[in-house]
Amino acid sequence: MSGYGSHTPPSPPPPGPQRSAPAAAPPAQQSRHWLRLFLIGLALWVATVVVTFFTDSSNLVPTIVLLGSFLVPGTFVVWAYERYAVDVGTERIAACFGIGGIIGVLGASVLETYLISPSVWMYVGVGLIEEAVKLAALIMVARRIPVAGLRHGLVLGATVGAGFAAFESAGYAFNAVLSIHGLSLKDLVETEILRGVLAPVGHILWTAIMGGVLFRERRGTHFRFNAPVILTYLGVSLLHALWDSTGGIAVWLVARTTASDFQRAVFELGYMPSPTSQQVHLYTLYDTLGLIVVSLGGLVWLRSLIGRSRAAAPAG
Numbered sequence: 001m002s003g004y005g006s007h008t009p010p011s012p013p014p015p016g017p018q019r020s021a022p023a024a025a026p027p028a029q030q031s032r033h034w035l036r037l038f039l040i041g042l043a044l045w046v047a048t049v050v051v052t053f054f055t056d057s058s059n060l061v062p063t064i065v066l067l068g069s070f071l072v073p074g075t076f077v078v079w080a081y082e083r084y085a086v087d088v089g090t091e092r093i094a095a096c097f098g099i100g101g102i103i104g105v106l107g108a109s110v111l112e113t114y115l116i117s118p119s120v121w122m123y124v125g126v127g128l129i130e131e132a133v134k135l136a137a138l139i140m141v142a143r144r145i146p147v148a149g150l151r152h153g154l155v156l157g158a159t160v161g162a163g164f165a166a167f168e169s170a171g172y173a174f175n176a177v178l179s180i181h182g183l184s185l186k187d188l189v190e191t192e193i194l195r196g197v198l199a200p201v202g203h204i205l206w207t208a209i210m211g212g213v214l215f216r217e218r219r220g221t222h223f224r225f226n227a228p229v230i231l232t233y234l235g236v237s238l239l240h241a242l243w244d245s246t247g248g249i250a251v252w253l254v255a256r257t258t259a260s261d262f263q264r265a266v267f268e269l270g271y272m273p274s275p276t277s278q279q280v281h282l283y284t285l286y287d288t289l290g291l292i293v294v295s296l297g298g299l300v301w302l303r304s305l306i307g308r309s310r311a312a313a314p315a316g
Contacts, residue, residue, distance in 0.1 A: 157211015
């Protein structure tokens with residue numbers, strides 16, 4: 001994500017006797033606030049989980065939810081800002097994360113409630129809606145930021161995606177902790193760990209790609225919705241739909257390859273047959289492989305965008 005754009009050649013030295021220049025100061029060490037933020041946040045989250053486990057204090061559950069949901073997305077945004085977008089400013093990055101993320105989850109909740117119904121194509125609709133609301137949120141919060149180009153678009157898009165992922169994860173974590181037997185700390189911790197690990201190759205990656213192309217095609221302060229932008233939106237929506245569909249695809253593959261005659265008969269009678277231990281392991285394998293394939297597809301796409309930008313920089 002670095003190295004985009006042309007560099008102005010140095011001007012020649014003035015005529016006359018030359019004096020040797022003083023030795024250049026060593027380059028400043030790159031800031032690693034993101035690493036300290038992650039380590040401190042992780043330690044606080046683990047400590048809160050341990051204290052909650054031993055004290056059964058429900059007062060600490062909101063702290064676990066907030067720390068676990070925002071730790072990875074927030075750390076990623078700080079890393080991207082320190083490495084690639086210091087010139088954008090902390091206030092603008094914070095606005096993209098907070099306001100952009102809230103606008104995204106609000107828009108997605110409203111549209112999915114009224115437009116999505118259970119069907120084979122349900123996840124296609126979810127992908128189209130959530131990527132559209134994140135794109136709209138990015139445009140709303142970044143329209144006054146006077147920057148353009150792939151690098152800034154990648155960072156700003158990833159920041160909005162991180163905000164969306166953080167607030168969405170908080171909702172999933174809240175639902176996970178509630179069970180018919182009371183509060184389930186185990187389900188809460190498992191949900192937050194899983195979503196924290198997957199966040200960088202989910203919403204963050206997809207919205208980064210969308211933002212990169214959107215700002216690459218920007219001219220002045222005007223966003224252009226041309227063919228590259230529209231095709232990118234459809235592409236990241238497809239990745240999103242495939243990501244959400246991996247669980248269903250895994251179930252279908254397991255049923256097609258391992259279901260017994262008894263299980264098929266029970267299913268035809270309207271009952272859900274109990275899976276065998278082998279089927280559970282196969283489901284986990286297929287689901288994990290599906291997520292890996294979708295993630296690799298997004299990462300290859302991102303690498304291609306960066307490679308083409310670097311190749312075009314000398315001529316640009």
